Amino acid sequence: MHYTGVQAGIIVSMPELPEVETVRSGLSKLIIGKKIASVWHDWPKGFPNSPEEVKQFLVGATVREVKRRAKVLLIELNTKYSLVIHLKMTGQMVYRADDERFGAGHPNDSLIGELPDKSTRVVFDFSDGSKLYFNDQRKFGWVKLYPTVEVPNIEFMKKVGPEPLGDEFTSTDFASRLSKRKNTNIKAALLDQTVIAGVGNIYADESLWGAKIHPTILVKNISDTKLNTLFTELRYVLMLAIEKGGSTNNNYVNAEGKRGSYMDFARVFRREKLPCPRCGTTIEKSRVAGRGTHTCPQCQKATA
DNA sequence: CACTTGACCTGTCCGC
């Protein structure tokens, strides 16, 4: 009953690209090389593979690699199959080493609850006694076993846009891909996964604030110069968030036992009624593209 | 076709 570094870590996400990337890097430190001894779930809708497939390609398999594409987590096994996982709004991957707790006095001990709990949908038992829990309060997420070679042929994978942090992704690509949604507002275009992969509500708001663009402005009315600034700001907030371990608005910790701290750096997201860090004007909350949206009315003018 | 809205779920918070 004592803290032993990453072995006692729990991994959480409320996930956009940086949060899923945090889960990916944490999991890769914890489960690569481990053998899955058994799998439990009671959730055919979210985990639709047949018991025969699970038995044949998952039970007894060893984890080879943990990858990410857009907001999707890919756990490659040595059976030529992969677990493809989407956390959607409330999914979490929680790792526990053999019922270990952080231990009395450790600052994170109070964050550890008993598992499984009522949001636990899937439990992977490893042969060394450690466990990986897939928790998802709202059941929007899913876990699916696919032949690894088929993963690129999944509909979502075929249509999803480029990784915004990819080395080859340029400001020109960004502008040209956005132009296929030129009659919609810029926030809806940023959230469209077929335009660019991985951007969600937090980083859409944060990057638009950074570029001083109002979320309701139509893509066609934004200058190339502004789009170039948005490209820079988007990459900046995504990279900063990954460095900070993502955003968590509650007391969850990552694989290293640390809280994701991006929310401490957020400039507008969930900061309505607080002053804009650039000009001091009160931040407003509205609804754009069906999502709660945060803006500075002074920095981000609703006219282009 | 491009674009917008509702549905999928469960839990919490806020106003009456």
Add this chain to the structure above:
DNA sequence: TGCGGACAGGTCAAGT
């Protein structure tokens, strides 16, 4: 303290 409604870091299907 109870109840209804809005809302929640995502995505797809169905609607206009």
